[in-house]
Amino acid sequence: MDLTLSPTEREFRDAVRGWIETHHPGREPDGDRDAFEFRRAWQRALNDRGWAGLSWPTEYGGAGATLVEQAIFYEEMARAGAPSMANVLGLAMGGPTVIAHGTEEQKQRFLPPILSADEIWCQGFSEPGSGSDLASLKTRAVRNGDEWVVTGQKVWTTFAHEAKWCMLVARTDTDAPKHRGLTYFLMDMDQDGVDVRPLVQITGEAEFNELFIEEARIPDDNIVGGEGNGWPVAITTLMHERAGLAFALQVQVQIVLRELQEQLREAGRADDPVIRQRFAQIYIEAQVLRLNAYRGLTATMKRGAPGPEGSLGKWHWAEVNQSLAELAMDVAGSQALVAEGPWPFRFLRSRANSIEGGTTEILKNIVAERVLGLPRA
Amino acid sequence: MNFDLSDDQRTIKATAREFLSARYPLAEVRRLALDDERGFTDRQWQEMVDLGWPEIAELGTVEMVVVAEELGYACAPTPLQSTWAAGLLGADVGDGRGAVVVDGLSADAGTADVLVDWDGAVVTGASVEPVRALDPTRRWFRVSGGSRDGGGDVEKGRGQAIVMNAAESVGVAARAMDMAVEYAKERKQFDRPIGTYQAVSHACAQMLLEVEGARSVVYWAAWALDYEPETAPLAVACAKAYAGDAGRRVPRAALQVHGGIGFTWEHDLHFFLKRGEANAHAYGDSAAHRERVAVLTGL
Numbered sequence: 001m002d003l004t005l006s007p008t009e010r011e012f013r014d015a016v017r018g019w020i021e022t023h024h025p026g027r028e029p030d031g032d033r034d035a036f037e038f039r040r041a042w043q044r045a046l047n048d049r050g051w052a053g054l055s056w057p058t059e060y061g062g063a064g065a066t067l068v069e070q071a072i073f074y075e076e077m078a079r080a081g082a083p084s085m086a087n088v089l090g091l092a093m094g095g096p097t098v099i100a101h102g103t104e105e106q107k108q109r110f111l112p113p114i115l116s117a118d119e120i121w122c123q124g125f126s127e128p129g130s131g132s133d134l135a136s137l138k139t140r141a142v143r144n145g146d147e148w149v150v151t152g153q154k155v156w157t158t159f160a161h162e163a164k165w166c167m168l169v170a171r172t173d174t175d176a177p178k179h180r181g182l183t184y185f186l187m188d189m190d191q192d193g194v195d196v197r198p199l200v201q202i203t204g205e206a207e208f209n210e211l212f213i214e215e216a217r218i219p220d221d222n223i224v225g226g227e228g229n230g231w232p233v234a235i236t237t238l239m240h241e242r243a244g245l246a247f248a249l250q251v252q253v254q255i256v257l258r259e260l261q262e263q264l265r266e267a268g269r270a271d272d273p274v275i276r277q278r279f280a281q282i283y284i285e286a287q288v289l290r291l292n293a294y295r296g297l298t299a300t301m302k303r304g305a306p307g308p309e310g311s312l313g314k315w316h317w318a319e320v321n322q323s324l325a326e327l328a329m330d331v332a333g334s335q336a337l338v339a340e341g342p343w344p345f346r347f348l349r350s351r352a353n354s355i356e357g358g359t360t361e362i363l364k365n366i367v368a369e370r371v372l373g374l375p376r377a
Numbered sequence: 378m379n380f381d382l383s384d385d386q387r388t389i390k391a392t393a394r395e396f397l398s399a400r401y402p403l404a405e406v407r408r409l410a411l412d413d414e415r416g417f418t419d420r421q422w423q424e425m426v427d428l429g430w431p432e433i434a435e436l437g438t439v440e441m442v443v444v445a446e447e448l449g450y451a452c453a454p455t456p457l458q459s460t461w462a463a464g465l466l467g468a469d470v471g472d473g474r475g476a477v478v479v480d481g482l483s484a485d486a487g488t489a490d491v492l493v494d495w496d497g498a499v500v501t502g503a504s505v506e507p508v509r510a511l512d513p514t515r516r517w518f519r520v521s522g523g524s525r526d527g528g529g530d531v532e533k534g535r536g537q538a539i540v541m542n543a544a545e546s547v548g549v550a551a552r553a554m555d556m557a558v559e560y561a562k563e564r565k566q567f568d569r570p571i572g573t574y575q576a577v578s579h580a581c582a583q584m585l586l587e588v589e590g591a592r593s594v595v596y597w598a599a600w601a602l603d604y605e606p607e608t609a610p611l612a613v614a615c616a617k618a619y620a621g622d623a624g625r626r627v628p629r630a631a632l633q634v635h636g637g638i639g640f641t642w643e644h645d646l647h648f649f650l651k652r653g654e655a656n657a658h659a660y661g662d663s664a665a666h667r668e669r670v671a672v673l674t675g676l
Binding site: 005261276284292297298302369373374 | 569
């Protein structure tokens with residue numbers, strides 16, 4: 001057991017820290033479009049340095065970094081308050097899925113523009129009638145020569161309005177058992193059959209979209225992992241979402257926690273024993289989140305792939321992040337009635353944490369069945 | 378960066394698991410707890426001495442914590458932890474046994490050769506009276522009067538004793554969880570295993586969240602005590618608060634999963650419930666350690 005960085009890891013940390021200091025682009029501009037282009041430029045700068053696909057194999061434009069180096073990178077980015085990269089879903093989920101299940105041609109075709117943010121990715125999994133029971137999804141893909149014709153509806157598609165490619169899971173065999181009749185496609189968003197409509201959430205923002213698909217076309221070559229094999233490929237995407245994003249998210253928690261501490265002092269609540277207990281408990285939970293993430297990294301490095309215990313981290317993160325925002329609202333007292341400043345937004349946004357990327361209930365099922373070995377209901 | 382046990386530490390863990398499960402099956406835990414006046418046998422103590430366990434902290438805090446977790450998992454009645462704690466607080470225990478007095482109470486004081494207080498001062502000439510303990514797997518005594526001599530800088534030793542206690546709670550929680558999961562797989566109601574009901578399976582998932590979280594924070598603290606002393610006080614407070622809570626919350630939930638049988642004297646679960654509860658109150662409770670976290674983070 002050694003929780004310190006090795007000399008090489010320390011060298012890498014210093015390199016990242018130094019580079020961010022000289023290249024930090026400053027504050028993100030207001031407005032969705034401007035903010036997005038700002039993030040695209042930032043990703044390109046990182047990609048020129050070779051760091052956009054940090055953990056990807058070098059033959060596909062990655063840096064072949066270890067998971068620990070990836071963790072160091074996230075921590076340094078968060079520490080410096082650096083903007084996030086534009087192509088989050090392509091980098092964290094789409095790319096790793098293509099690397100794991102794609103053909104050589106697909107890797108050559110799709111991976112470089114993910115890194116350069118020339119082609120943004122979105123995820124077409126959830127449907128209005130299929131949330132937690134994802135495998136029940138109804139979007140249909142029917143073969144027509146060497147292409148597929150797709151009709152259906154997707155929801156909660158982040159970045160759909162910016163995206164070139166959609167990781168789309170559709171039903172290609174209505175006779176097969178529900179998990180077996182699915183296929184994983186890469187759908188070109190730039191066609192008449194795809195209609196993107198913003199979905200306004202309780203914060204008043206439209207971070208997500210609805211996707212209406214009416215006879216959209218996808219060539220046979222854009223199937224990932226083979227026809228009828230969509231479920232395991234989708235699971236790869238979800239495991240990467242839970243393992244990869246979870247690490248970045250826990251770093252974010254550490255930063256917000258420091259802000260909360262500041263706010264607590266400013267509001268004159270630092271002497272309130274109840275507030276002190278609640279703050280300390282959240283601080284401890286945030287440490288647990290961080291330590292579990294590191295233990296998970298060590299385990300993943302030994303095993304070679306993220307495991308189902310990533311579900312534990314995502315579930316725990318949702319709880320911690322929600323209780324952070326709840327405490328911030330309580331600390332604000334009557335000033336919490338005023339929806340200005342970052343906390344009311346964070347409070348409202350955090351309510352989605354236990355739903356997005358797998359509801360806490362589904363994650364508990366996964367932990368119970370796949371980690372503890374309890375019988376399925 | 379490697380957050381996992383080393384090969385040597387893994388060997389210590391495997392040896393401890395094997396030895397403790399052979400020597401302390403639950404029937405023996407029950408016999409020692411309820412029917413043995415001292416709560417341990419000379420042979421059991423001698424075997425631990427032969428394994429080198431009383432001095433294991435000399436190998437490192439993590440090594441001691443590995444054994445402490447296994448002692449909790451076995452719920453083994455033994456004066457080993459008290460002996461460790463006395464030594465960590467600076468007592469010259471030699472080949473004998475030690476005990477620590479905190480708030481006038483002391484585990485294993487009746488069979489200890491050396492008695493120290495929380496400041497590391499040696500206590501002599503005190504009156505040592507047995508009390509009926511909440512946790513029957515350990516003998517507790519009320520210590521009064523006598524004189525105190527010596528003591529000094531015991532900051533690190535206190536941290537080690539606290540983390541050792543927290544590690545035991547990790548083991549207690551892990552065993553209670555295993556018992557609950559096992560029971561949830563076997564016990565049938567309405568013609569199916571109760572583990573298929575989400576009210577039960579989600580309670581078990583919650584146990585895993587707490588057990589693994591407690592394990593992470595305890596090993597962090599143990600490591601920090603030896604290798605990153607500037608972080609250690611905060612890490613120790615985090616570990617005791619979180620693992621102390623897990624050590625009682627998990628057995629409570631495990632009792633609920635067991636239903637009526639879990640509430641019987643005949644079932645072994647109550648030993649874990651009581652050991653976890655007792656640990657949570659020793660060496661500062663969770664609220665006290667949370668307050669320490671608040672102070673140490675600058676609040």
